[in-house]
Amino acid sequence: MSSHNTYTKTSLRIGPLSERDLRKNRFGMSLYCISQAVPYFLLINIRFVIAGNFVPVGLNLWLGGIIPTVALLVGIIPLFTARAALQKDDIPRVRSHVMTAMLLGLIGLLSLLFPLWFHNFDALSPFGEIDLISLGVASFYTIIALIVAWGVYLRLGKGLIRKETGWGIEATIWVYAFNAIAWTALFFTLDLL
Amino acid sequence: MSANAAGLSGVDTANRQRRRIAPPVIRGLLWAAIGFLVFNTLVSQVIDRQPYDPFVTRVSATVGWAAAVIGWLLGVGAWEVIVRPFFGHPVEWDIPNDWRRYFMFSTDHKVVGLQYIFTTTGSFLLAGLAAMMMRMELMNAKLWVFTNPGAYLTTVGIHGTVMMFSVGTVALVGGFANYFIPLMMGSNSSAYPRMSGLSHWLLPAGIATVFLSPLLGQWTTGWRAYAPLSGQDPSGIVFYYLGVFAMTTSSLLVAINLTATIIFNRAPGLTWNRLPMFGWGILAVSLLTIIWVPEIQMTFIISLLNLIVPFSLFEQTGSPLTYMESFWLFGHPEVYIIVVPAFALWQEIIPVMGQKTLFARQWGVLGLVFVMLFSGLVWAHHMFTNMRNSEMLPFSFFTEMISIPTGFSYLVVLGTLWGARLKFSTPTLFVLMSMFNFLIGGITGVLLADPVINLQTHDTFFVLSHFHYTVIGSMVFTWLAAAYYWLPKLSGRMYNETLGKLGAIWVFIAFNSAFGQMFFVGLRGMNRWVAVYPQYLQNMNFSISMFAFLLGLGFLFNFVHITWMWNKGKPVGQNPWNGKTLEWFGTPKPGIATFSPLPHVETGFYDYSENTPPTPSPPKRM
Numbered sequence: 016m017s018s019h020n021t022y023t024k025t026s027l028r029i030g031p032l033s034e035r036d037l038r039k040n041r042f043g044m045s046l047y048c049i050s051q052a053v054p055y056f057l058l059i060n061i062r063f064v065i066a067g068n069f070v071p072v073g074l075n076l077w078l079g080g081i082i083p084t085v086a087l088l089v090g091i092i093p094l095f096t097a098r099a100a101l102q103k104d105d106i107p108r109v110r111s112h113v114m115t116a117m118l119l120g121l122i123g124l125l126s127l128l129f130p131l132w133f134h135n136f137d138a139l140s141p142f143g144e145i146d147l148i149s150l151g152v153a154s155f156y157t158i159i160a161l162i163v164a165w166g167v168y169l170r171l172g173k174g175l176i177r178k179e180t181g182w183g184i185e186a187t188i189w190v191y192a193f194n195a196i197a198w199t200a201l202f203f204t205l206d207l208l
Numbered sequence: 209m210s211a212n213a214a215g216l217s218g219v220d221t222a223n224r225q226r227r228r229i230a231p232p233v234i235r236g237l238l239w240a241a242i243g244f245l246v247f248n249t250l251v252s253q254v255i256d257r258q259p260y261d262p263f264v265t266r267v268s269a270t271v272g273w274a275a276a277v278i279g280w281l282l283g284v285g286a287w288e289v290i291v292r293p294f295f296g297h298p299v300e301w302d303i304p305n306d307w308r309r310y311f312m313f314s315t316d317h318k319v320v321g322l323q324y325i326f327t328t329t330g331s332f333l334l335a336g337l338a339a340m341m342m343r344m345e346l347m348n349a350k351l352w353v354f355t356n357p358g359a360y361l362t363t364v365g366i367h368g369t370v371m372m373f374s375v376g377t378v379a380l381v382g383g384f385a386n387y388f389i390p391l392m393m394g395s396n397s398s399a400y401p402r403m404s405g406l407s408h409w410l411l412p413a414g415i416a417t418v419f420l421s422p423l424l425g426q427w428t429t430g431w432r433a434y435a436p437l438s439g440q441d442p443s444g445i446v447f448y449y450l451g452v453f454a455m456t457t458s459s460l461l462v463a464i465n466l467t468a469t470i471i472f473n474r475a476p477g478l479t480w481n482r483l484p485m486f487g488w489g490i491l492a493v494s495l496l497t498i499i500w501v502p503e504i505q506m507t508f509i510i511s512l513l514n515l516i517v518p519f520s521l522f523e524q525t526g527s528p529l530t531y532m533e534s535f536w537l538f539g540h541p542e543v544y545i546i547v548v549p550a551f552a553l554w555q556e557i558i559p560v561m562g563q564k565t566l567f568a569r570q571w572g573v574l575g576l577v578f579v580m581l582f583s584g585l586v587w588a589h590h591m592f593t594n595m596r597n598s599e600m601l602p603f604s605f606f607t608e609m610i611s612i613p614t615g616f617s618y619l620v621v622l623g624t625l626w627g628a629r630l631k632f633s634t635p636t637l638f639v640l641m642s643m644f645n646f647l648i649g650g651i652t653g654v655l656l657a658d659p660v661i662n663l664q665t666h667d668t669f670f671v672l673s674h675f676h677y678t679v680i681g682s683m684v685f686t687w688l689a690a691a692y693y694w695l696p697k698l699s700g701r702m703y704n705e706t707l708g709k710l711g712a713i714w715v716f717i718a719f720n721s722a723f724g725q726m727f728f729v730g731l732r733g734m735n736r737w738v739a740v741y742p743q744y745l746q747n748m749n750f751s752i753s754m755f756a757f758l759l760g761l762g763f764l765f766n767f768v769h770i771t772w773m774w775n776k777g778k779p780v781g782q783n784p785w786n787g788k789t790l791e792w793f794g795t796p797k798p799g800i801a802t803f804s805p806l807p808h809v810e811t812g813f814y815d816y817s818e819n820t821p822p823t824p825s826p827p828k829r830m
Contacts (some may be wrong), residue, residue, distance in 0.1 A: 039399055039472040046464045050498045054506035057534065061510070065526045141526060144519045148510060166294045173296040 031179040040182055044189040051156070055197045058149055059204045066141035070206060073135030079150050083123040084202050087157070087195035090119035094164075094188045104178045110171045113184075116191065117164045120157060123195075127154045149201050156194040163190045231311030236283030236409070243279030248272030266443050266516045269424060273450045277413045284409045285313025290402055305799050313409065315401035318798040321387025322698075323408045328379045329767060331415045332684075335370035338363050340760050343753040345739055349746040358426035360739035362444060366418055368431030369448060372542065373455040374415050376679050377497075379687045380549035382411070382462050385490045388694065389466055391791035392484045394475025394807045399468035407461035410454045417451030430737065432539070435511050435522035435531040449512040456501045459545075463497035466490050475790065477809035484789050484813055485566070488573050489552020492580040496545050500584075504538035507531065529594060536587040544583040546679055547646065548576055550686035551617040554639050557693050558624050559814045560787045561636045566814035567623025568616075575616025582610040592662045600659045607657035611650060618643065631785075634708030638689030641716045645681025649674055652727065667737070670730030673723045680719060684763075688712070691770055696784045697791060701777030707769050715762035722755035788813040 032040065074080075097112035131150050137143050167183040170176050176183050252258070252268035264272075282291065288301040303309045309319055310326065345353040345360055354360040390398050398404045421427065425442025433452075438445045470483070470491050483491075511531065513519055522531040559566040566572070585606040592600050621643065630636060652674040655661050665671055688711075695703055726734075729748045734741060741749070783792040790809070794802035 035472065039468055042471065043400060043464060043468050046467060046498055050460060050464070050502045053499060053502040054509075057503055057506045061521075061530060061534070064530050065521065139520060139525060141521075144521045144525065147517075148513060148519075148521075151513075152506075166296075170294075170296040175296050 032182055037182070040186070041189075044186065048189065048193045051193065052197060054152065055201055058145065058152065058201060062142075062145045062149075062205055065145060068208065069142055071136040071140070071142055074146070074206060075130060075135060076206060078126055079130035079134075079146075080202055080206055082126040083153070083157075084195075084199050086119045086123035086126065087191075087198055090116045090123065091188070091192050091195055093119075094184070094191055098181065098184045098188065101176070101178055101181045101184055106171055106174070106177075109176075109184070110168060113164055113168045113171065113187070116187075117161060117168065120161045120164065120191065123198075124154060124157045124161065127157060127198075146205060149205055153194070153198040153201065156197070160187075160191045160194045163187050231308040232284050232313065233311045236280045239279035239283035240276040240413075241279075243275035243277075244272040247275035264424070266424075266446050269443070269446055270450065270512065270516055273417065273447070277410070277454060280413050281406065281409055284311075286406055286409070289313050289315070289405065303799070309798065313405045315397075315405045316798055317390045317398040317401065317404060318387055318802075320398075320404050320408050321383055321385075322798065324378060324382035324386055324411065325384070327408070327411050327415070328375055328383050331370050331374040332379070333764070333767070334415075334419065335367050335375065336760055336763065338367035338370075340757060342367065343756040346741075346749045347746075347753045349741055349743045349749075351739055354739060357739045358428055358441075359422075361428040361430070361737060362422055362426045364737065365427055365430045365448065366421065369418050369452060370415060371679070372431055372546075373452055373459075374411055376546040376683055377459050377542065378411065378455075378462075380553070380683065380690065381466070381490060381493060381497075381545075382408070382458065384687075384690050384694065385466055385486070385549065386462065387698070388791050389487060389490055390469055390473060391794055391802055392487055392789050393469060393473050394478055394790045394803060394809065395469065395473035396801045396803055396806075397473070398465050399473055400465045403461050404465045407458045407465065410458035410461075414451045414454030414456075414458065417447050417454060421445070421447035421451065423447075428737075432535055433508065433511060434528070434535070435514060436520075436528055438511060439515060439518075439520075439523060443515075446512065446515060449508045449515075452508060453505055456505055459497055460501045460505075463494035463501070467494040467498070470494075475803075475807050475809055478790075479809075482809060482812045485552045485555040485569070485572060485576075486549070486789075487552075488576050489549045492552075492576045493545050493548045496541050496548070496580055496583060500538045500541045500545075504535065504542075507534040507538070529591075532591055532594065533588075536590045537584075538587075539590060540587040541583040543675070543678060544579055546683050548579055550642060550646075550682045551579070551614070552576060553686050553690055554617060554621050554643060555624075556789070557635050557639050557689060558621050558628075558630075559816065560693075560785050561633060561639075562624055562628030562630045563786060563816050564624055564628035565816045566620065567626070568620050569812075569814060571616045572620035575613040575620070578613035578616075579610060582606055582613065586610055586657075589657055589662065592659050593666050597659070604657050604659055608654055611654055614650060618647075633692075633785075634703065634705060634712055635689045635693035637709060637712040638685050638692065641712060642682050642685035642689065645677050645685060645719070648724075649677030649681050652677065665730060667735055668730035669726045669734040669736060672736050673726035673730060676723050676726070681723070685715075685719075688715075688766055691766075693785070694791075695770060695773065695777070696780045699774040699777065700779060701773055701775075702780040702784060703769060703773040703777055711762065711766040711769055714765060715759060718755050718759035718762050722752050722759055725752045725755070788815075 093112040093115040097109045097116070100108040100112060127150050131147060131154070134143070134147070138147055164187050167176065167187050170183060248264060248268045248271065251271045252263055252265050253261075256265065256267050258265050285301060289299060293299050301313070303312065303314055303316070303319075310323055314320055314323070341353060341363055342360065345351070351357065351360075354363070386398070386404065390396070421444040423444075424447055425444040427438065427441045427445035427448055429438045429441070429445060433445060433448055470487050474483075510519075510521055514521055514523065520526065522528055555566060555572050586603060588595065588599070588603040589607045652670070656665065656671065656674060692703055692708055695701070725748060729745060729752065732745060732748070734745050734749070785792075790807055790813075793807065
């Protein structure tokens, strides 16, 4: 028997998506966002149960706060402009915008990681623990967003993402924007409210 | 020289296929072992050395486990099917059309469904073996099988965890739904086949982690993993949290995939009003999973961090009650994640076996949806011992209210049975037994919703029997009903009706004799979580254990019978039950497109009225 009969090829070729497939992918991403928003709700809930509205005096609002929030939120913009550039099939421009978003994400990640190691308040306290867990969760999702963007960046370089096959860019926007918005909500409820 | 879909030449493909002789799970095991050894050693010997220089610490085990699971997933095929293509490399993955396809990453929903069925059955047998050991211990009022109470409690925890997260949550959803939901939707694929392929391989990783947990030490918390109790044990609980994380992630991916499959992969003409009942059940349970599984995952991650950082969030600086609330917010919907697919299957199987139109179908759908909605409002009845009287009332009320939409499922089946010429086959018998068992579980559930009874029977065998009636009594019996019902579709062969009925009656009598007595032994004062108990309860416990062993043998008998008939049963036609749902009209073999061309649905699937032909014809195709 020939190998053609004894093997089934896994065919996952990148091709243009139909409107229905595009809707299906967007639906899947929205389910991802809904499900992954739940841990953030839980963290906010536990914060108020355990620590009330207390915020320690020594908390640095910039590192692990304003800087990652701004970096991540601003990082969404170049992804949208990358998608606009993709509509014109201007691949070098798309790559440079994705790279910009990645750099901003990296700044956000470093700014989240820094206070995980160096913080001016007692880590073994109700607020301290939930704050550090929140920073860890945000760092994890930021790493995920950066990996997604990195994969798209490499595929762009190999000519695998074109105007007709641009779902990768949109998927990156979903993951990146979810992380930025979820972190922003967490930061506001945790440190500012 | 021809090029395949990934742009590779035929020679490349042939070379690759020749190279791969052993199934990729072997490579997965190797990469998992290397991943654990390298990262565990790196953490315990270099980055985070502890006093006395232990080789495995809580932190190193956690990091090593993460590396092992990643190595396992990459090894079974995620490297070729997901990671390399993600970074722009071609897909180089050919699946042999033989037994090896079940031991590697697959994007075929039928293969994935069968992989889940095999894994779930294996874990059911192993966790069942743990139950047999527990029952053997409880035959005697003194400690005689286990050397210490901690070993007994660890076994209880492993049994409960594996049964809940790899059998109860998975058997009907990951197994039968992965296989049959795309077929019932008239589709050749699930919505996200790569995600589906990945989801299965997390399950054996999680099961193995939980079974290996005693290597890190005992854990006495049971499947609830209560903090701060979990912090007082040795380190076995670390593997509990990690194993459950893998298993629940598997369920989450299945839920997202099946939800999208039901919404987007329906055949032309398959409107919401015509959606099969099993489709409604899986949709309801998937939405429950998507909401509540991430909730418990975050809770367990915090508990894990409590152990490995360490924090004390549910302990000194926090509150044990916060853990309980977070756990039971998931814990009770979990029960409905287990039983809602069973309710749906009752309504799937009975109209086919009765060849009678499903009675009040819309009420059946409403019942499934409202059980889903109410399930998030009842959780605190698990915590009545920790609450003020005024706080109990709403939870008591909603717990009793949830029996109303549950009752819809019963009324729909009873209405369908009324006047039907019911074929008393093995699946019918299992469904009726399942309904009886859940009735007992449900009635005792209403009793437990009453705070007076709840407080009296808290943590006794009465509660244990109640939830085994709901989980084994309904879900496992329906699981077996589904296995017999769909066996002709899965294998092309029919089981032996006499042996099937014998197996059904065997487990029904053994189950009710064992767990029925547990209500009474609980009322007489038998507590859960104890290996040693007062002497006056020994005779009853001895009797329970005897019937429990009989039950274990009964399940084994059914599995052997199904497995034997899978290979040696009498060959049977495509549609032996005269079912009308689409799975009965497609090519059953894995690796082959089921529908070509796609079917076009023109009527509902449950109409057996007199003006329809006695033998249903395949739905009209485009």
